Amino acid sequence: MPTTTPSMAHSDLSRLIHPRFIALVGASDRPQSIGGRTLSNLIDHSTLSGELYLVNPTKTELRGRRCWPSVASLPETPDVAVIAVPAANALSVVQECAARRVPFAIILTSGFGEAGAEGERAEAQLKEIAAASGMRIYGPNCPGLTNVNQGLGMTFSPSFPHDLVKGPIGLATQGGGLGRNVMQAMERGIGIGLWASTGNEVDLQVADFIQYMATAPDIKVIVTLLEGIKDGPRFLAALRCAAENGKPVIALKVGKSEYGRRAAQSHTASLTGSAEVNSAVFRQYGVIEVDDIDELVDTAWLFARALPGTQEGIGIYCSSGGTAALTADAVGTAGLTLAEFAPETTQVLRERLPDYAAIGNPVDTTAAILSDAQLIEQTLGTVAADPHLGCVIAPIALEYGETTIRMAQTIIAAQQRCTTPIVPIWMSDRLGEGYRMLVAGGFAPPRSVGKAVAAIRRWVQWGRWQRSHAGTALRRPPAAAAAAAVQATARIESLPEFEAKRRLRQAGIALLPADVASSREQARRLADAMGYPVVAKIASADIVHKSDIGGVRVGLEDGASVEAAWDQIMASVAHHKPDAAIDGLLIEKMAPRGGIELMAGVTRDPVFGHVMTFGLGGIYVEILRDVTRRLLPLTPQDAADMVHEMRCLPLLTGARGRSPADIAALQQLLLAVSDFVMAHAATLEEMDLNPIWVGAEGQGALPLDAVILERSHA
């Protein structure tokens, strides 16, 4: 049986991220060169905690510091070698670092995998060096590593000194451009403590930094931008670690459309994978997926302010009726709940606000009280202190000079007296002093109602996910289930239906009774034992398209019909396929009337391994695409989630006077299929149970057809 390599043990990246001794190889005095810019970032803008060694064989001195001719010549072994030499020299420098037993090398140099076949060969050599020496390689083709919380920039980016707001957000990206865009969102008033931009990922990947951040004490929220995922199991291990440490991961992955997939592939030359599978995996591991950078920033910055508590109710506090209605509308459309205020909240609002104010939820104070800062602070504070609320939205429709400044001050003051987050929305295109005060106060105000509510929806959903998954550890796929590319030489075979069903039955999966009769009399006896109606099919390895040659009879209601079917089928087959070897007649019980047709399929995703697709069966699968997906193995929670995520759930729970379906049996079936796939993970390529018949409660859930594709043991 073939085995696959288990995911690599992750090294501790602490020395890479908090190095004491750094060597800059390729340090330069040309200010616009990679080596020159990196030198400037390290000397002029970084806080070094130990020695910085400059390596350049052509110099003895640079900016008053001694230059060493080689890594080998350094007086001590650096924790990190930052390599800024041209591509032509990079390999020998890396080799030298490995020989010196440098634990970490950051290769800034470009001209590798992204530059064609020669670069790819060089990358393969880098991989070999890393594997042979144990030295971990970061890059190549990357802007470097930025530890903002320590004030350390092992990067050539001229933007480094401009984006140095310390903070609880950790950022792991592949490309540098979009990563720097996120860094500039520090402008919102909350900083990014660490940014890893891993470039071509010959060794260290985004996953390794997610793993690091999951236990790093200075990082509360993990943000990642992905164009492709090189190592699925490693990525999943990192996500599990983040989940176990209660840290939210917010991810933007390019490749949801064919255009995006193609562009990302041409940019990074990495496998982008299937967007549907990717999103399913994210959902399964509690990753908060966003579609755009602004959504990412709104969401991550909200998480950086506070993690969600157990209350999900939303409060709205506002001084414009139209804005209150717009915000309430967005809350409703997002499927969130406007809280009912506690009686004591309502009492304070009634006593303090004028008669014409709306004191329900949303609260509309009207603009008339905008001049009374104390009244706003008190009533907003009362709303925020309401025990039914998970957060309070305070939309500010206008930049209104002094009035808005006062509003910002009251929000800041009210927030100081409570822990429920108040989320101000700065709706105006005009950014005034009030906006700047909210930013300085750490409120990171979203810029539109829709964006704010979308962020809050994700925040609430993650809280729910955390609670529902507390204690139910994410199952680690067995090693054999790890993704494995199909070798060109492997043969994929489809099992005969009867054999596929035999294996499922063997694995304890219930199916309708079926057996092969070798005589007319046995056919009748089998049918009598199963109960009617039954279907009869010719059983022969030589006959594939049974219906076409009259080899199938359905709806046989009694023994006489079964015997007649034997005669008809045998005559027809003898006529059309006189040379076929006949095993007899396959007699199968037919599904009872009623019931619902669903389907479950399993495919092997090249990044993550076996994935189950579950949903409405028949022609509706393709047309209505009411399907949901999960990476295998499933937990019981996963199986329940899959069933409950279907749009057509009301069909199962008893819509329009139908009896409720046997959901328990359906969930059991999905789990059993998951176990079956895991047990055959090394060879099973694809599986299709379509339709699955689901009866009323107590009647069970039965696959009516089964297709299994297997990789042959060649």
Add this chain to the structure above:
Amino acid sequence: MPTTTPSMAHSDLSRLIHPRFIALVGASDRPQSIGGRTLSNLIDHSTLSGELYLVNPTKTELRGRRCWPSVASLPETPDVAVIAVPAANALSVVQECAARRVPFAIILTSGFGEAGAEGERAEAQLKEIAAASGMRIYGPNCPGLTNVNQGLGMTFSPSFPHDLVKGPIGLATQGGGLGRNVMQAMERGIGIGLWASTGNEVDLQVADFIQYMATAPDIKVIVTLLEGIKDGPRFLAALRCAAENGKPVIALKVGKSEYGRRAAQSHTASLTGSAEVNSAVFRQYGVIEVDDIDELVDTAWLFARALPGTQEGIGIYCSSGGTAALTADAVGTAGLTLAEFAPETTQVLRERLPDYAAIGNPVDTTAAILSDAQLIEQTLGTVAADPHLGCVIAPIALEYGETTIRMAQTIIAAQQRCTTPIVPIWMSDRLGEGYRMLVAGGFAPPRSVGKAVAAIRRWVQWGRWQRSHAGTALRRPPAAAAAAAVQATARIESLPEFEAKRRLRQAGIALLPADVASSREQARRLADAMGYPVVAKIASADIVHKSDIGGVRVGLEDGASVEAAWDQIMASVAHHKPDAAIDGLLIEKMAPRGGIELMAGVTRDPVFGHVMTFGLGGIYVEILRDVTRRLLPLTPQDAADMVHEMRCLPLLTGARGRSPADIAALQQLLLAVSDFVMAHAATLEEMDLNPIWVGAEGQGALPLDAVILERSHA
């Protein structure tokens, strides 16, 4: 037959919007009062084209201008009376204006319909005055009317002098707060020429200003914020006028969720209507619906830059690979098309850009060429001049100081040489000088990739709508079809099924053959003539639930079965309902096997009148909600659009080896139903054809069941 009032003829609003003589009634020297602020806006910040008369019986002079004791005492009749007196005096002032034959009154005063029963009574009196005198009333409870293009503010808003960028956008809102928010989007660099904020709308409504803007030469794009629509037909007439004049209308209507509906109702006390119907009407009339203010601004400001041409292809020009991929992804996800460049474009890009740049679409120049402004201008200009393109997206991922300034300059320069709009996206949270240059250049840069692409999608879709509706005038509903609230005294009756079907048949709608037999022999003859199988149902006005008493037999395959059914049904009915008057047995041909079950329903919307809902039939209607809606009457284009909007369209066009369905007959049926409803508009309340059987091409589309609810002529 009852008649309803046709929508009012719209007065010409020119004198209201461009008045020569204005009277300010309630002019005050208290700077914070409504009268004082309005006075300041008119004297200090407006460009008056004629005399301003101040009316205040307690003063003889205000700010050096003469005060008149009353409207009656003015030396000439003003075009507009701006009324800023307290609610208690407002009615008598309005009365006085009407007596003086003032054509337009703007009532700024609040304390009317929004303030309870007494205010509602006062509003009723305002309506009467307007109706009796012909004076048009604007307001009450509104911030006033702002004609930016003329520099005239008949408003008390202290923000008036800050939002005076002239421009091609017209804005019509009800509330003032959100309207001012949109006004502040002038910050994007394109101005709003006219803002009407119509408050409680006792007479003039948002619709009247859309109508005005539709022909106003200085307005190119119409933007509206709605909390409710008071007069559906008037609103539709205005939309028709805008469509005929080729002006896009961008609308945000609150009330998509129950929370939003409730909040809007409590804010404006107006009927919010059904969000589904509203969106259907918008789609039908080419209105561009948005969900949030930022979407509204991104979309409207794009339209203000340029209307879409006939090319729909998108180009992307960018200097970051990750950003290029993100943008391409968003374009694909939005269902837009990345253009294939013309050969001459590709040639220029290949010759000019370095080898490592991506010269397909998206173009990724890489950051390496950012220093070469001339190269960027030339290659961006070449892309923008490509004849296959409708627009070019130029995302700018970072604020990067001098580099970004150069980028902004090249975009501005490239745009000067072509008409295809270049849409720069300013993605960074950091707004630098480059952003300000793009704003000053009139580019109104969207602030995220997703927002930009969403705006472009709406822009492209509107262009398509315009082209497909050019020449097909929007049908004007007949007067009788106008919405009419059901009087409390009116009785709603359900027609017997046979009667409902009789009327449809009479109107030329094909149904399966059905007739009432009064004897066993006639039943058999009818069935023989129709062809089998048939269904038999007891025909009696006294029996509603036929199945419950054994009054229905389905699947009768031959004459003998029909005769047997007669005996069984008559016996069962005689047993259960011995006193019922029996007409005989309804014999109906059953639908052929195969075919698809769809449905069409008609309801009367309180705002807009009769609306058709069309979609998948059976239990799927409610669960999958694959339905589409149109206001009646339908045009042939509407009927075709409805069919093609269904998610399950592949069921009709021949998915999975099915034969294509008779779509032509289905569209004909929808049109015939529309005609039927219009012919009975005064009395028809509701109609339900569910299921409608649709056979393969040539087999037709037949309603199998028909329910009609009628308002009785009491």
